[in-house]
Amino acid sequence: MPLFGKTKKNHVNTPPPVLEDVPAQDFALKLSYAAKSSESVRIKAGPAAVARLARMLDGYVQGEPELVEPYPVELGHAAPFIARMPGAAEWLTYHRKRLPVTRHALEVLEAVDAVDLAFDTLVGGLLDGELDTSGYPEYNAIIGGVASHWDEMTGDMIVRAVVGWGGRGVRGDTDRNASRLLAGLFGNIQADRHSLGVVSVERPVTGTKTDGVVCAHCGFNSGHLRAFYCPKCGMRMARS
Numbered sequence: 001m002p003l004f005g006k007t008k009k010n011h012v013n014t015p016p017p018v019l020e021d022v023p024a025q026d027f028a029l030k031l032s033y034a035a036k037s038s039e040s041v042r043i044k045a046g047p048a049a050v051a052r053l054a055r056m057l058d059g060y061v062q063g064e065p066e067l068v069e070p071y072p073v074e075l076g077h078a079a080p081f082i083a084r085m086p087g088a089a090e091w092l093t094y095h096r097k098r099l100p101v102t103r104h105a106l107e108v109l110e111a112v113d114a115v116d117l118a119f120d121t122l123v124g125g126l127l128d129g130e131l132d133t134s135g136y137p138e139y140n141a142i143i144g145g146v147a148s149h150w151d152e153m154t155g156d157m158i159v160r161a162v163v164g165w166g167g168r169g170v171r172g173d174t175d176r177n178a179s180r181l182l183a184g185l186f187g188n189i190q191a192d193r194h195s196l197g198v199v200s201v202e203r204p205v206t207g208t209k210t211d212g213v214v215c216a217h218c219g220f221n222s223g224h225l226r227a228f229y230c231p232k233c234g235m236r237m238a239r240s
């Protein structure tokens with residue numbers, strides 16, 4: 001009998017009543033990501049400014065921290081959401097060679113919008129907890145470090161501490177441990193000898209094709225029309 005062929009029987013019988021409930025087997029995966037960010041500290045720009053970021057993790061990072069520079073313009077849609085293209089492909093293109101712990105940190109911190117690699121530079125690593133045999137953090141691990149961008153008005157470096165955690169579960173004391181680590185990293189940032197103190201700075205925004213100021217050095221399009229410095233690369237914005 002053909003699979004989709006109509007039989008005489010279908011025409012004569014009334015359809016069966018629709019059931020509200022059928023026996024079903026349930027499936028679920030509960031993922032939970034969280035992050036904390038400190039206040040921002042203004043750091044005087046200068047040679048090796050970015051290199052100093054790694055030292056701000058001293059005493060808190062386990063193993064080597066990794067430096068993650070902002071996305072190049074051609075990977076502008078990169079995002080850690082696996083079913084969304086082309087963002088997922090761009091994300092993997094840019095991050096595929098990183099340490100597993102760094103990729104995990106980026107997935108958590110970008111997913112909750114605690115860092116924005118359109119302009120942020122991140123130096124991060126494992127701060128607390130265990131890695132599995134493949135080098136990926138367990139759900140109770142805490143990752144993080146420092147994130148920075150360049151002040152669009154002064155060209156100074158704007159640095160803040162960020163910590164994050166999450167996955168298939170939560171632990172009762174994670175939030176408290178994360179706060180302690182955030183405070184420690186924030187202290188390290190303030191202790192930098194080029195620190196100019198805590199500052200409140202508007203988060204950079206991305207401009208549109210028609211209204212933005214485009215950086216001639218890295219292609220970042222700033223929506224702050226009075227931006228004198230590029231938040232992504234720190235170079236002077238060229239005026240046309």
Ligand SMILES: [Zn+2]
Pocket residue numbers: 215216217218219220230231232233234235
């Ligand atoms: Zn730039």
